[in-house]
Amino acid sequence: MLASLAVLVATTGYVAADVMDVAPGILTLDRPVAIPTPTVSGTPAPVLLPVPAATVDPMLTDEGATAPLPTAKGLADAVGGASDDPALDGGVGISVRDAITGDELYALDADQPRVPASTAKLLAALAVADTLDLREAMTTRVVATPGSSDLVLVAGGDTLLAPGKGTPDAVAGRAGLADLASQVAAALKPTGTTEVTLRLDLSWAPGPRYPPAWNPDDVRDGFTQAVVMTGLATQLPAAGRPSPIRPETEVAKAFVAALKAKGVSATLAPDKTWGDPASEDAVELGSVRSATYGEVLDLALDRSENALTENLVRQAAATAGLRTTRGGDNAAFIVERLTAHGIPTEGLVLKDASGLSPGQAASAATLSGVLQLVATDNPDQVPGLRDVIAGLPVSGVSGTMRGRFSSDATQDVVGVPRAKTGTLKAGSSLAGTTVTADGRPLTFVVLVDEFPKDFGGTLRARAALDRIVAALTRCGCR
Template sequence: MRRVMVASAVAATLVAVGGYATADVLDLVPGVLTLDRPAGASTPGARTPAADLLPTPSTSAGVLAADGSDAPVPTAAGLARAVAAASGDPDLRKGLGVSVRDGVTGDELWSLAGSTPRPPASTAKLLAALAVAETLDLGARVPTTVVAPAGSSELVLVARGDMLLAPGAGDATAVAGHAGLADLADDVAAALTADGRTRVGLRLDLSFAPGPRVPPSWNPHDVRDGFAGPVLMTGLTTTRATPTRPSPARPEAVVASTFAKLLASRGVKATLRDEKGWTAPAPTAAVELGRVESATYGELLSLALDESDNSLAESLVRQAAATADAPTTGAGANAAFIRGRLEAAGVPTTGLVLRDASGLSPGQAVAPATLSGVLGLAVRGEPEQFRDVVARLPVSGLSGTLRGRFAAKATRDVLGVPRAKTGTLRAGSALAGTTVDADGRPLTFVVQVNGFPRTYDGTLRARAALDRVVAAITRCGCGAAASGSG
């Protein structure tokens, strides 16, 4: 018996954003759905078991094995028919690229123009995620410390990559704001006052993973309008760039001044030193007075994917490159690092044009075969921790940048089943992620499209078309038995 998918009939309305100009603004604005995630869906901060790589739709009794390995494998002909039936928009036919893989074996089942590069938009973050997962221990945390050099009245706040510090106390249940400056100030002030010190100098150590404050390939207007902010090794949750609240020009200075004020409220006067000295590393023999630690790298990476955070994605790749002793300072250093990791993992890179780690830069091109190859690695657990990252992708209609998607009449029957990374630019749109078909077979998919009118309405149509194609793949049930029965 074919599985019967049960999905919410709650209607959703796309949130219109005046003045839409650039990447992922539509995906960054939450939709109106406020449903809880279904049981088993993962949340940032919770490890997802490998067996839960793909979501499973609600089903009748007597269903097949939970991992879907006993379910029929869709045929290429069946997938082709399903996608063709969903490709009614004439503009969709001009620039559609698709790749579908088996979610059990990772083998490609069918593709359409799979080797043709197209604008990836923010689906490029999946390539960045692989590079990070291949390099960093995703269970490790980012420290922010304060040290006191021997024989000096100076303090050094050592930044190592946490851009999401809380300006007050940390929240152990949160990803953004997991570590708090107030907690750090408590420890440092207690150590200083116990030693009779109430006046100190203060500087930052920003020597780790140096690089361009803003990637030169980004459109400056995107930074001005809050779609991205400076790429640094420190920052506060309150200085994080959003489309409604651009980042300040120098978030690191806000960190330093906020910490100085916190020390002052605890009886320690800290005088900020000239920013020219902030690139120098702290002395190796300095005494640590306080330490706070971020959420795990895995949780930070999932947040970057879930909310399509351009600056966080760039920072994480830069940290990975620095950890691997790869260059970080050149204009294309992040892109070069990602390409190297893709090639080392055997991912096809024909036609690949990368300029950043986030997908925000214009002029980039990624073929469905490249994105699909990365998802194939996740299925096979290469590396295992990357499988966990893909397992945390946003759920259609329910979370992250997919919260406002799949709610139209033509797609709401699969609501809550596909998980994906979104990508939205006027030059092209994409979805890449995982689903379970009507027979219960886990699948991965990549769907890209360009050629739509580069207008607001054209972008909405492209998004809706992508949702229809993914819904068709999800409800297909295109296994050999079903195809043979006509």
């Protein structure tokens, strides 16, 4: 596995961005870790900052809010002892905040822009949570003009459609094309219609198929796919297994097959017509709803899905009535939302919403500003963002954090830190939440970009990030 990943790092355009955080086998901790489901005053609450099951005070309770604050000197000593790799000298940016008040407790070169890699998705998450109602879902509909056998499948943004029946408790595959076909066939039955034409309406949130700064090799190698407003959950990209070049065509073909299974023969209209909106007087024949925006955003962060993140930000921008058709529109929208919340953007360079493009930069201060918005005492909290941060992958347990914190130097804190990972040859990062040994909840951002730009250097950077966050977690630091 290590050898194959070394080749991957050396040959791909994406240079293993996050792939080593999700590939089975590498640095993976197989033993199960119990994560408690706490309550506050008897009411279930989001697990923002979990701790190992053997301990108490599992999240932001009153007791956690009164736990001692670590001192700046204590944090500096802890970080200094954990980041002693000489290859990282001068290349570390850190911001640590109290998760109760949002106050910054410790910073190291926090204003220096560095490569954010996929932690840039946290900036995207703010823009999405600030604009879309995360409790709402995307709807895929089929409509027809009264008296016509011309059907239009109206894409509503869901790229996680099941080609068959939907699964109600799933995120990927909740809405099923077979269920949609059943509704359409039932609606057509009274008229005796068994032959139809079908086209897609892709007019919602239009934009470039790929952000201009993306490396085409990343698409070829399965690290991302086209950013469109419909797609199949069964065709999500994976390292070494690329998605179809045109996900929308695959949806159309799958729906034709689903209709055929219900006794309706459909002929596809030319795809050059698919950008046209459905007629305003069209009547709905059926519809299926996706998982909620919040659930889909959680999935995008958990798996570090690049195109899915771009899709959600584009939908948010369109919902806000902003332009989505140019290559830099997603990035501009994110910066606008950051600025609106007073988050520092000095030195910020965004070319996409996912962190995939080369040449991007963000400081620890910028990322920390987003996490500060979920502080308990912050009156400017963004609705839904707290739940998004609560759903970040858990160290050693889930998502892109499953294979992290597995060394002898860090596995004692497994199950405590939650974070969004970022792993590129040019820079590595972790940003999320943890709880100190005294029970005080913290948010943290750690960026590293001065290390050997090879496979070994990438592993050293990851190990340094884990050691630093582990030191924060086990810190009494009073």
